[in-house]
Amino acid sequence: MNRTLEARRGATHEALRIDALTKRYTTGGHEVAALDGASLDVRAGTFTAIMGPSGSGKSTLLHCAVGLDRPDGGSIVVDGIDLGGLGEREITEFRRERVGFVFQSYNLVDSLTAAQNVLLPARLARGALGREDALAALDGVGLRDRADHRPHQLSGGEQQRVAIARAVLTRPAVICADEPTGALDLARGRQVLDHLRAVVDTHARTVLVVTHDPTVAARADRAVFMADGRIVDELDRTAGDRLDAASIAVRMAELEEA
Amino acid sequence: MITLSMVRHRMRAILGGFVALTLAVALLTASAIVIASSLPAVPPRYERADALVVPEEAGTRSDDVTVVRAVWTGAEADSLAGELTRSEEVAVAVAERRFDVRVMDGDRVLGDAADGAPGGAGWSSFALGSTALLEGGAPSGAAEVVLPRSYGRAVGDTVTVLTAGAEWTMTVSGVTDGQDVLVPDPLAGETATGVSVIGVVAAPGVGTAAVDDLVRSAVRDSAGPTAEVFTGTDQGAMDAEFDDSGNWVGTQLLILVGALSVFVSVFVVGTTFTFQVAVRRRELALLRAVGATPGQVRRMLLGEAAVVGAAASLVGAVLGVGGAFLLGGWMVDLDLLSRHWEVRSVALPVAVSVPIGVVTAVTGVLSASRRGAAVAPLEALRPENTRAEAVPRWRLWVAGTAAVLGAVFAVATVRGDMEQAVSYALGTALALVVALAVAAPVYLPRLVGLLPGRSPLSDLLRSEARAGARRLASTMLPALLISALAVTMLGQADTLGGAIDEHSRGDIPGEAMVTRPDGGNGLTDLALERTREHAQGEVHSTLSTGVYVDGNWVEAVGLHRNAPPAGTAWASPATAAEFGWEEDDTVDLTWRDGTTGRVTVTVGPFPPELEMWAELALPHDLAREHDPGTFTTAASFDPLDADALSAVLADQGSEVVSTSRLIDEGVAAEMRLVRLFAVIILVLSLGYTAISLANSLSLSTSARRRDLALLRVTGVHRRQVLVLLTAESALVGAIGLALGALISLPGLFALTWSLRDEFDPRRGPAEVAVQLPWADLGAVSAACLVIGVLAALVPAVRAMRRSPAAMVAERG
């Protein structure tokens, strides 16, 4: 894929199209609608923050988007691929080739070094990537010198950065992170955020982040708000909305009151 | 690559499975080598013979197992052997003269009491064997003898050689590394009872097939009974026919040990890996999340098992080869193997054991790998154990099937004879173990839920049991298995022992018996005469022999007490019916020495001491006339003066022993063997228990570190945590022990039913009760509980050295 083509595609394509997703859980006899008709389009090469009260369905949405979970209804198209039509094997391959993600914690396999962890999806895909690529990716998150450390020898923030390096290694269409800074202190959280921002700015990737923190959302290009399994509101910098911590906090407060 | 780094990382966690498997393969290899080295073989005494010719089969002895063959008279055998020897292709053909013999140095018996073939033969037999002459040479004249080295005599020494009817003072002319006492051929010819085997050594350069043809055609034309020829063209048949090593008891033990260690290690390896999968759910989910397909996860787990299995099997095989020498030597010491046993076969047993080890590991991990592959990627995000563990349906199916199998085994136990019953009862218990083990996650939380008490501790125990049913189940299994094995095997030993002691004392008349000082049977006619002089009333002596009627073996006995009139025979009603004899008929028969004759029979029921085994009774002298080579088996009587008699029996290699003591010793010897089996199995199983408990508990403790830390943070004392773990381990262990004991009972009761008909039928069904060695079972249970508690505490104490905060902060 040559660069101009990719750039054009980035400018015009939606990296992610989510339409009318529904997902229900039945626990202890009563039913919960985790997603209730959520729809969201994400342009390629942007940084989107998803916000909303606890239990509003943010994680579920993200899991569906990267093929970790399957919705009961609605459609998801990632990078032109409709996830609805994929079998278990295909969706696994989709995960390791088309998307990357970072969990709140426990992102790395204990028995493997940082470099091995970074390389894991490529290895599983029997791709042509090698240790050099892993080191380059680690370099990108400032951890080249930690390549041969094992997860228990790394701090929480460093582990998150290794996870970011892994997420970008295979050049996926979309990178998702579910509260990646939730378990970190302020300074470390900022560092992780810087790296995610860099993924968009310097690698022109598409990033989707779930967060509770208005200061995190303030660094996004667009913030969408969820409540009761639906997208209920958004602030889009490119559309001229003010996107700073204060206005985001106000929106959040309104939502939580509603 | 990934597999390798994961195995390396998890070395400590996999250690349990590794050790268990290594031990299993070591035991398996050692057992297999010993078994392969004790398979039937032509004994050294016939090893050089290219063909061995024996008369046709004539029936079985009273044990219904030992085959008896017809017999050649000396003349018939000599003519056949002579004809064979005249052939160009034959170097020598020997009509072997074999007879009971005892060599004395004054009052001391030389050599060991050995069962098996009688130890005396003519010098010509030397040519048939691979035995080497170590010193001296052939016996010349009539007063020289060649002895085995084990007799401890040198060339030139003088010894007394006793046969059933004669006593020779002889000079040692040679010493061999064999087992036979070789006397000049003319003496052997006078002494032996007919000829039972003709050995043929081919001339140099003559092939096996040629010998086979030649001997067969010579035999076809010969006089006397039809003969059967064994040659190297069918080595297996030859080995089976002539083997007299008596290795079968040891072989049985080894098969049991081998089978059990495979069974137990499939168990241990299975739980190790199942547990691994449970503990590693998050890791597996993470792999799935970053793009490992279910197939890749399954292959990874199988690959890990194969790596561990192959490593363990190789180490085990090396240990096993070394162990085989120890094991074999030890079994020889316990008389479980022939004294002449040695390691003969190594490659094949190793080639069989190593793949079995790998297959065991892979089998153990099969279901675990399927479960691992089914882990959903999202589980990477959820803390463990909050997932409700649905019990898969296959568990119930397998449990149900195993329970039915157990019932089938129980029925088979009731119907089988004593030996079958013992195995089937064990089968019953093991099938039920499988049933209970597989179903454990279903019932165990419910059982623990019955725990009374409102204390926070018991609340915690109950909820932990609900949340970690599978973990609890895997810690219960060893106790279950141990208890089932201990109760079944020790219970069988005691129940059998009790039954034999109570019901099989038989009806040996008289207070005393004559035996060899070192055990072993047989007395010379001279010893018997002296015994009769010192007995109150007539001596009950049995010269165990036989006659042939129409080519059929009839088990006969030569008697003094209750003997029929001289020159006549006394048939039991069953024997008379079989051959259509009436009182006072004169019947044709062939004697034990191959000569034919006529004898008048009387018919009447036998006394109890004969009824169980003999078919025809003869006066001692008549039996002796036609069976000169065999010692009188036993003599029982009421002694006038036991010490005086012992003094005059000494130079005959006999002594007087009280009958009840002899029976006690006999029962004790039999029970010693049964108990030995049980103890070996138990020690093995306890070892396995220790390994698998230490293994699964250290795994589960490290998996529960955070829970423990949380308890600590919320204000539970370190001591209270340890009490909780102790209580849990002891409770689960106790449940396992109780269930194991419970499921052993059906098999044991089935065994008592089966034993009812095993003893003297005239007394009706025997009353046999289940007997349990409570002290031993208590010790085994205590050991099992202690192992369990230690295995739970040691890793917990280690885990709690650090501060609670540090533990909580630790990664999941």
Ligand SMILES: Nc1ncnc2c1ncn2[C@@H]1O[C@H](COP(=O)(O)OP(=O)(O)O)[C@@H](O)[C@H]1O
């Ligand atoms: N595996 C599950 N089982 C049952 N209910 C679930 C499960 N996952 C999520 N839920 C429910 O779905 C709703 C949305 O959850 P989630 O997407 O995790 O919310 P958020 O990430 O916004 O806090 C919540 O009410 C939650 O309890």
Ligand SMILES: [Mg+2]
């Ligand atoms: Mg969430």
